[in-house]
Amino acid sequence: MKHFLIVALLLVVTFFSHSSRALEQEHLIYADLLTRNNSTHVKVAAQSIYNKQVDNQELFEIAAQVLAESLTDDIKLDEDTKAWVVKAVGVSKSKRYEKLLLSIKKGGYSSKLKKYTKKTLKILTKSADSSFHRGDVSLQEVATRIANQHKTLTDVATEEKFASVFLGDSINQVIDKLGMPNKVRIAFGSRKQPWVGRVTYSMLAFNYEDLGSIVMHFVSGDIDNWQVRSIDSKKSFSGELSQHPMMTKDFGQMRAYIRELVKNASATPLDLDIAAERLYTDIHKEEYIDTLAWACRLLGVNGTSRYKNTLLYVIENSSYRKLRKYAKSSLKKLPKGDEEQYQQGEIFNNKG
Helix, strand or coil: CHHHHHHHHHHHHHHCCCCCCHHHHHHHHHHHHHCCCCHHHHHHHHHHHHHCCCCCHHHHHHHHHHHHHHCCCCCCCCHHHHHHHHHHHHCCCEHHHHHHHHHHHHCCCCHHHHHHHHHHHCCCCECCCCCCCCCCCCHHHHHHHHHHHHHHHCCCCCHHHHHCCCCCCEHHHHHHHHCCCCEEEEEEEEEEECCCEEEEEEEEEEEECCCEEEEEEEECCCCCEEEEEEEEECCCCCCCHHHCHHHCCCHHHHHHHHHHHHHHCCCCHHHHHHHHHHHHHHCCCHHHHHHHHHHHHHHHCCCCHHHHHHHHHHHHHCCCHHHHHHHHHHHHHCCCCCCCCCCCCHHHHHCC
């Protein structure tokens, strides 16, 4: 047993001292989420491991420890999250985790958890020299190693590099271009499912200091992976507010500018605020309807709930069906959140 504990510890140490390739950094993010003692964060990590079929022994060890501690409520996870962690452990196909899963099958746990545990037990076909035991991994030590390695892998990303990230880029491409984010958080989106209605899903949000944030959603297809859904740049407009391209009276010029922002996902916070302001002030101008429809689209893909009230205002007050249609569509794309809402006239208070 002593020999096994030493081997297990070496495995964990080896994982957190690997070279800084993008794939290893991606795994580091999942390890971080697993140790956060939060159902949503743990579930996103477990789903990622399962859906991408990540073959990483160290992640399996961490997931198994999280599962073991959740069974006694030392880590409080909801039943759905526990089931996903079981499925993540099952990706290993290793009998090393058979004893742990059998304890769930034979214990007084929920029928849902037992259901997925039984399915997972059937695919544990790889032989193992030893069984996993609770305590083989110290989650506190793992969290410390994650934090230390994270610091060494966080590059100084530049505005030029940040601008090179595009919609549809994979999580690995983002990390290759910018290095590890300063902070990883969970954002939320929603979509309409046939026969089900609107469902909410979790997204990964990478924050880079002084540059902005990148929100990714999980896309299933030929290659299941996290892909960039929206980009929020902090790059600010340095000129006078009246000179901003979206403050023009030429609605054709304004529309062209907004279309480029949507196409390249390059809108700054000021761009978004001005789009909201123009919706408030020009909502009754027929010649602006097509342009303002693009403004609604812009607010819908920005990945923040800050413009919920703006879109609701358009829906409730516009007499133009087309504009209401785009406002409704964009409103549905906004993630859940309690961000401070944009107020009409706010840009004039914040920008001289």
